[in-house]
Amino acid sequence: MSLNPDRLEVFRTRLAQEIESEVLPSCQVAVGLDGEVVWSETFGDATDETRYVFFSCTKALIAGVMWQLFDEGSISPDDLVADHFAGFGANDKGAVTVGQLMTHTSGFPRAPLGPNLWGTREARQSAMRGWRLSWEPGTQFEYHPTSAHWVLGELINIIDGRTAGESIAARIAEPLGLSKLALGVPADAQGDIATLVDVGAFPSAAELEAVFGVPDYDLGEVTPEVLLGFNLPEGRAIGVPGGGGVSTATDLALYYQALLHNPNGLWTGPWLADGTANVRNMFPDPVLRTPASRSLGLVIANNDGRSHLRGMGHTVSPTAFGHNGAGGQIAWADPETGLSFVYLTNGIDRNFLRESRRVSGIASRAALLTAEP
Numbered sequence: 001m002s003l004n005p006d007r008l009e010v011f012r013t014r015l016a017q018e019i020e021s022e023v024l025p026s027c028q029v030a031v032g033l034d035g036e037v038v039w040s041e042t043f044g045d046a047t048d049e050t051r052y053v054f055f056s057c058t059k060a061l062i063a064g065v066m067w068q069l070f071d072e073g074s075i076s077p078d079d080l081v082a083d084h085f086a087g088f089g090a091n092d093k094g095a096v097t098v099g100q101l102m103t104h105t106s107g108f109p110r111a112p113l114g115p116n117l118w119g120t121r122e123a124r125q126s127a128m129r130g131w132r133l134s135w136e137p138g139t140q141f142e143y144h145p146t147s148a149h150w151v152l153g154e155l156i157n158i159i160d161g162r163t164a165g166e167s168i169a170a171r172i173a174e175p176l177g178l179s180k181l182a183l184g185v186p187a188d189a190q191g192d193i194a195t196l197v198d199v200g201a202f203p204s205a206a207e208l209e210a211v212f213g214v215p216d217y218d219l220g221e222v223t224p225e226v227l228l229g230f231n232l233p234e235g236r237a238i239g240v241p242g243g244g245g246v247s248t249a250t251d252l253a254l255y256y257q258a259l260l261h262n263p264n265g266l267w268t269g270p271w272l273a274d275g276t277a278n279v280r281n282m283f284p285d286p287v288l289r290t291p292a293s294r295s296l297g298l299v300i301a302n303n304d305g306r307s308h309l310r311g312m313g314h315t316v317s318p319t320a321f322g323h324n325g326a327g328g329q330i331a332w333a334d335p336e337t338g339l340s341f342v343y344l345t346n347g348i349d350r351n352f353l354r355e356s357r358r359v360s361g362i363a364s365r366a367a368l369l370t371a372e373p
Contacts, residue, residue: 063297
């Protein structure tokens with residue numbers, strides 16, 4: 001199988017459109033197939049060596065490390081977090097399981113842990129022990145932008161003896177030769193990371209009412225101001241487990257090819273197959289009003305016609321899996337076509353409705369790059 005040249009040319013035109021019209025400062029894209037990247041390109045004010053902050057796409061890397069730890073038997077999805085992380089069970093959190101963290105059903109979606117507490121492991125641990133539940137673990141779904149993955153990062157540190165970023169480097173990036181992919185980049189090594197740029201304006205009350213039926217919308221934790229904070233060297237260096245990863249599109253697309261093909265047997269047990277195919281959470285999303293369709297760590301496209309609401313466009317197969325990121329980052333793989341696709345940009349579009357349309361349109365076209373017209 002190969003890419004269709006006519007569809008690719010139309011796709012390139014679509015990608016260039018918002019760069020040329022100065023809606024976005026730059027973007028970078030890569031398509032993987034048969035274990036390799038078969039096409040990549042950078043548009044706008046960047047080069048092919050530029051790395052991008054890809055926000056919640058990072059969660060797929062944390063999942064990859066956790067599946068290895070599950071394979072090794074050092075921890076299990078059914079384990080209570082408090083059995084590994086001393087003191088975490090305070091404030092009625094003793095029933096929270098590792099699997100609930102990975103499916104966003106653990107009950108503390110907006111638990112606070114900001115830059116004022118990022119700096120030391122002791123401060124992070126103290127904050128997590130003090131968190132309180134918003135609802136009973138395992139009874140509903142609400143996306144945990146960073147909180148659950150702070151706990152997963154701590155569990156990795158406890159079990160693996162390394163920070164989450166160090167484990168990703170040793171267990172995934174280095175074995176796969178992904179030299180541009182990292183979580184936690186020292187300040188003196190950040191020169192190739194694209195600066196995040198604030199663009200656009202928040203949708204009008206009329207636009208919001210047309211879509212949501214109300215004239216206002218709560219962005220929650222993931223505001224443009226928070227995202228732009230990842231321009232700060234200390235934010236990039238700390239390695240936020242739920243959203244601080246950086247990479248080129250090529251390296252991230254190769255990671256998804258590894259999830260399809262498991263080169264060198266990085267995953268030795270059943271958990272890669274489970275994490276990329278087994279839907280464990282179909283609770284309704286309170287924001288998108290659609291079933292979550294989440295596995296242990298990833299999002300599965302599913303066959304209900306709502307894959308576009310899950311960051312993968314309209315045209316992927318039901319078996320496609322991935323995890324998108326704030327600011328319009330796209331990352332997925334489709335077992336039926338063998339494609340992996342990554343789109344990264346440094347434009348933080350305040351018009352999140354336009355961003356959503358962009359993601360859906362680009363992802364939908366990408367999934368058809370191997371098809372005949």
